Amino acid sequence: MTADIEIRNVSKHFGTMTVLDDLSLSIKAREFIVFLGPSGCGKSTLLRMIAGLETVDSGEIAINNERIDHLPPGKRGIAMVFQSYALYPHMSVRDNMAFGLENIGMSREVIDARIGEAARILEMARLLERKPGQLSGGQRQRVAIGRAIVKEPKAFLFDEPLSNLDAALRTRTRIELAQLHQRLQSTMIFVTHDQVEAMTLADRIVVMNDRKIEQIGSPMEIYERPATKFVAGFVGAPAMNFVEATLDRSGRNATASFADGVSVQTEIASSQLADGKHTFGIRSEDVRVVAAGQGNADGVVDVLERLGERTLVYARLGDGQQIVGSDAGNSRVAVGHKVGLAFDGQKSHLFSETGRAWHAREA
């Protein structure tokens, strides 16, 4: 079972504080959607409104063209996995999974069959008679997912479900969730502030900030063509380099000049750019570290981060601005060295004062 979810002009206030402001979004059936944003951006509130755990102040939410925002949570045909798992502590794993099905009067045979199937998918048949207190964090997580699966819901909602797991288990569970989505072909909405989870799991990412949606797009669209400066800075590690720049728009493509005289020829059409201050943006992997004097600018290395497959070089330009560049994993650069930085104009971005982004023409 799967579902289209339509969110139309939804707003939410807590007292005088507006948490979500006139937000609209269409989620297609079988899609894996991730709400990504910093703490307090309203992403969890939006998820809880879809679940029915928060009321909708204005606007409407529909599943398969049927309005559900007036229905109680249990009648919406959705299942949710909580950050804290929210397992019933005094019930066995089996009872935790059966509770929702018993409440709608499902027969014992069907309940047992569904629990058996979920236990098989999640490889937790041997845990069924245990209590949540006897399980590890990862096992509890599986039970919480199992409790959602047995309901055969129209859509799965995940509220930061991986944040209580350790790093290794988080990576493994992430992969398992991706496999689960492929297997169940269900609509899934996943809330996180972890961009790696968003990039690896999502068909589409909804980047949220300050009560509204900043951008909706595939992970690579979000990464390569961020709609705003916020998205450019929030997605990607290390964060995109931003440098204040003045533009020369006399040519077909704009040329950005930094305060210390460095200039970069971009591939961004001059005609679409307006007057006023702009910020030049470029990701670290698009800044190559070369010999001093060989790139667009020279800098002195402040810090090196050796990640194995590549080395991040934090270099300070003449005007004091720091730029993060990328070099080979076995880079011979050392702290204090003077290096050259070569910017890839094709991959550079410009941001207006309002935060709107421009990118190179699509190839």
Added chain:
Amino acid sequence: MADRLTMPQTAMPAASVRAPSVDIYAPQWRNFMFVAPFLFFFTTLLVVPLLWGMWLSFHKADTFSSGNFVGFGNYIRLFHDKVFLQSVWNTFYFVLLTVPALALIGLFLALCLNRRTRTAAVLRTLFFSSSVLSVTIVTLIWRIVFIPNVGLLSTIYGWFGATAPAFISDPSLAMIGIAIATVWWCIGLPMMLFLSALQQIPQDIYEAAALDNASRWQTLRSITLPSIKRTFILVVIVQIVLQFQLFGQAWLMTRGGPNNLTKPIVLYIYDTAFRRWDLGMGAAASEVLFILILIAAMAQYLVTRNNADRT
């Protein structure tokens, strides 16, 4: 240089350079000083009187002398005394009337008042306020309520042309009257204990239950009650221990009457030891009460602990 500094250390046997590590959890006698004041008063005011009471119960004693050793003589006399047997029955009856009422009404009030509204806060204070009153005030209030012809109850019944039940003088109602006053007086503590237990239940399991289509009744039965089981046991044990020691309300409201029907064990002990000056028999009755409370509390604890282990 660095090599020369590190060489001798690595060459030496590890045991000779290692200072003995300190176990910060190792018992130390000076820590005893912290519990000594408590232990002193616990021993002198509780353990010694308990043992002294046991010793007294095997002797024929009055205020002027602690005379001969009489073995189980006091206990035999006690169990042949109809008034004592009546008082044991009265005490059990009273515990049976009050403890379930305190636990269930306390739970009901806590469930109703477990919300963050001003009204709930005011009502919580109001229900708890009776607990701070002394037994004298409580019995005075309830005597005014129960007093025949002019009491509050009589007045209200009078409006409807009915006669109020005689809670103080009717033999079948007197203990119920004392129980009502006691429940009113003691309800604050169970309510507060239940409230604190309810507030410790994580909100998200209620949200999970809402998504699991649980009705209010199913949520109460399957989520709330199992979550506060331990507090329920605590409330019942505490109340059993407290209510077995009924004295003030019975003494001040009915003096144990009519016809000894509201005389609890403690009042019997008081009468025997300090009005008839039969200290040995009074001590024997005290030991019986001690054993009864111990059995009741332990039985309750064991039964519920076994259940808790199984579920």
